[in-house]
Amino acid sequence: MRVSRVEAAQNRERIIEVAAKLFRERGFDGIGVADLMKSAGLTHGGFYGHFASKEDLMAQACARALEGSLATLHQVAERGGENSLSAVASAYLSPAHRDQPGEGCVLAALGAEAARHGSPVRSAFTQGVRSALDMLTRLVPGKSRRAKRERALATYASMIGALVLARAVDDPELSEEVLQSVLASIAHTDSPA
Numbered sequence: 001m002r003v004s005r006v007e008a009a010q011n012r013e014r015i016i017e018v019a020a021k022l023f024r025e026r027g028f029d030g031i032g033v034a035d036l037m038k039s040a041g042l043t044h045g046g047f048y049g050h051f052a053s054k055e056d057l058m059a060q061a062c063a064r065a066l067e068g069s070l071a072t073l074h075q076v077a078e079r080g081g082e083n084s085l086s087a088v089a090s091a092y093l094s095p096a097h098r099d100q101p102g103e104g105c106v107l108a109a110l111g112a113e114a115a116r117h118g119s120p121v122r123s124a125f126t127q128g129v130r131s132a133l134d135m136l137t138r139l140v141p142g143k144s145r146r147a148k149r150e151r152a153l154a155t156y157a158s159m160i161g162a163l164v165l166a167r168a169v170d171d172p173e174l175s176e177e178v179l180q181s182v183l184a185s186i187a188h189t190d191s192p193a
Helices: 005-026 033-039 044-049 054-092 095-099 106-114 119-139 145-168 172-189
Strands: none
Touching: 005 033, 005 044, 005 054, 005 106, 033 044, 033 054, 054 106, 054 119, 054 145, 054 172, 095 145, 095 172, 106 119, 106 145, 119 145, 145 172
């Protein structure tokens, strides 16, 4: 039975959303196309009508996840007012974010894996990093654009690294210590240079 163009577009969106979540939870190699399609409520046979390859889906799912994360961080920053950097860091370095990789930052969940993949996946990550850095550059204090950019990059790398470490260890106290230490470091950074 043929599906309408609207249904096909909805199916494609559902596949991308499900893949974005499952890739972050299980890794790129932790789930195959058949299981992705099943999780989206579709048959495996329809996959190639939507995507050229699994790598194509990986790139699109990562781009979608990065866009979603950035939109969330923008909302947090807006609600944070004068304390927008602290608000963003607090949300990012929270236990809830640590404990829900399928809903969280794709860079922390898949960054190391992305480095081993082709240009489409890495391009999605590159665009996401650039967009996040642009946002953070507006939030961090600094005397020049260059100083702000450097501070934004260091802050972003610290946040991602802290989340990776906090997820990697099996000691809950150490995990919390990692998050809180980097959060305190960023709060220190939040004062003018």
